[in-house]
Amino acid sequence: MYLAGEEEIEAIAKVIRSGKLFRYREDSECERFEKRYASHLGVREFALGASGTYGLAAGLVGLGIGPGDEVLVPAHTYMATATAVLAVGAIPVIIDIDETITISPDAISDAIGPHTRAIIPVHMWGAACNMDAIMEIAEHRRLLVLEDVCQGIGGAYEGRKLGSIGHAGAFSFNFFKNMSGGEGGGIATSDPKVAERARCYIDPCHFYWQGRNDETRPFAGVGARASELLGAMLNVQLDRLDGMILSMRAEKKRILAGTKHLGNLGLRVTPMNSADHDCATQVMFTLPTEAAAQAFVETMPAVVAGKTGRHTFTQWDQVLMHEGAHHPAINPYALPANRGLRTEYREGMCQQSLDILNRTVMVATNPQHSDEEVDAIIHNIDQAARVALEHVALDDVVLKSQQAVDLQKFDA
Ligand SMILES: Cc1ncc(COP(=O)(O)O)c(C=O)c1O
Numbered sequence: 208m209y210l211a212g213e214e215e216i217e218a219i220a221k222v223i224r225s226g227k228l229f230r231y232r233e234d235s236e237c238e239r240f241e242k243r244y245a246s247h248l249g250v251r252e253f254a255l256g257a258s259g260t261y262g263l264a265a266g267l268v269g270l271g272i273g274p275g276d277e278v279l280v281p282a283h284t285y286m287a288t289a290t291a292v293l294a295v296g297a298i299p300v301i302i303d304i305d306e307t308i309t310i311s312p313d314a315i316s317d318a319i320g321p322h323t324r325a326i327i328p329v330h331m332w333g334a335a336c337n338m339d340a341i342m343e344i345a346e347h348r349r350l351l352v353l354e355d356v357c358q359g360i361g362g363a364y365e366g367r368k369l370g371s372i373g374h375a376g377a378f379s380f381n382f383f384k385n386m387s388g389g390e391g392g393g394i395a396t397s398d399p400k401v402a403e404r405a406r407c408y409i410d411p412c413h414f415y416w417q418g419r420n421d422e423t424r425p426f427a428g429v430g431a432r433a434s435e436l437l438g439a440m441l442n443v444q445l446d447r448l449d450g451m452i453l454s455m456r457a458e459k460k461r462i463l464a465g466t467k468h469l470g471n472l473g474l475r476v477t478p479m480n481s482a483d484h485d486c487a488t489q490v491m492f493t494l495p496t497e498a499a500a501q502a503f504v505e506t507m508p509a510v511v512a513g514k515t516g517r518h519t520f521t522q523w524d525q526v527l528m529h530e531g532a533h534h535p536a537i538n539p540y541a542l543p544a545n546r547g548l549r550t551e552y553r554e555g556m557c558q559q560s561l562d563i564l565n566r567t568v569m570v571a572t573n574p575q576h577s578d579e580e581v582d583a584i585i586h587n588i589d590q591a592a593r594v595a596l597e598h599v600a601l602d603d604v605v606l607k608s609q610q611a612v613d614l615q616k617f618d619a
Contacts, residue, residue: 208387209451210575211443214443218443221439227435228434230433230434230435236439238438240441241253244395250396251402255433256433257390257392259381260290261431264291264295264429265394265405268295269396269400269403269408270351274296275297275544276324277298277324277548279315281328281331282560283304286517286525288355289523293526296537296539296544304560307334309330309336310326310328322548326344326345332358332489333359333487335481338354353373354369358379358384359486360386360448361449362452362484371397377392379391380441388436388437388440400423403422407426409428409431411429458487461581461585462585466589472596473596474494474592490570491569492567492568492570494599495599496598499599506587509570511569513561513567
């Protein structure tokens with residue numbers, strides 16, 4: 208969350224004063240948000256819930272994913288992308304990202320097997336996945352696509368809002384997201400059947416309040432209903448969203464213009480699938496070596512994408528340990544329906560992802576940055592890039608002299 212102030216306080220106070228905090232009521236804030244957000248995204252329906260993790264699971268349930276299904280997830284994402292797959296009884300198959308730090312369409316094509324049913328492209332750090340390529344593969348191979356837009360709120364892919372391109376899109380409104388209610392999440396889709404199943408998962412008794420669609424047989428879901436406090440806060444946050452994204456895009460543009468000269472020294476801007484439409488919450492550079500990336504982040508406030516501590520598959524303990532549920536009898540890794548699926552995560556997998564992530568550095572933007580602060584960021588990037596790239600040059604000298612020594616040994 209970047210900004211919250213008096214408007215949010217007033218909106219929440221109004222709900223409290225009304226004494227009506229339960230979402231199923233007249234003039235519901237949750238319902239108003241669902242309608243407004245669906246229209247903002249350009250989809251038919253949005254179902255609000257308690258978190259992004261529930262949003263992802265509701266999306267998978269909506270799409271009919273369950274035991275016997277493999278779901279392709281990228282090696283770089285918050286672990287909830289993979290644990291949501293386990294929550295519905297399916298198996299996450301972890302595959303490589305490419306230099307855009309999002310799921311690689313080539314890796315998707317290579318990984319599709321007889322049990323693969325869905326792909327979860329994750330728009331990491333607000334940068335869009337290659338949705339044209341992904342949707343083409345999905346159509347060709349009859350796969351379902353659930354976009355993970357938890358980090359991509361407000362972003363788009365070639366003009367289409369993230370979350371409106373796949374068969375469904377899951378969102379998080381937790382504290383760290385572009386739009387937040389402290390916690391919260393939900394699922395967007397244009398398929399009413401998917402929406403109805405997702406709603407049943409989020410609140411198994413929702414039809415008691417809203418009426419039941421006879422086509423959808425109800426099932427036991429979880430309890431992830433949103434409160435009116437969340438709805439009220441998100442209605443205010445939605446009003447701020449476009450302006451915030453525009454100012455972060457403007458900041459990113461200024462930073463890229465101000466650091467363009469560093470291209471001559473070898474500083475590469477991380478390639479993007481939709482460079483003009485990302486959320487611009489980060490400006491990313493891909494350095495030639497891991498040591499250079501480390502030197503960069505030691506010189507200025509920035510982070511290495513692979514070293515956040517929680518966004519790389521090597522850090523998803525429960526998944527790697529095959530602890531897929533709270534009870535062994537319903538652990539997807541041991542379910543008979545999942546026999547024959549790819550449940551192993553081998554040593555040394557996804558090396559391409561680790562290499563890219565350990566060389567990619569991220570500098571955060573902020574809609575509240577002043578011009579002076581942006582100037583300081585540009586100055587810092589100049590300094591950090593020089594230190595980082597000098598590092599590479601020095602490494603080169605060491606490598607060349609080592610090779611010369613080796614050659615001498617060979618001659619002798
Ligand atoms: C990419 C991604 N997916 C899923 C989630 C899960 O969202 P939540 O924390 O709201 O459950 C997050 C949250 O950080 C995320 O960044």
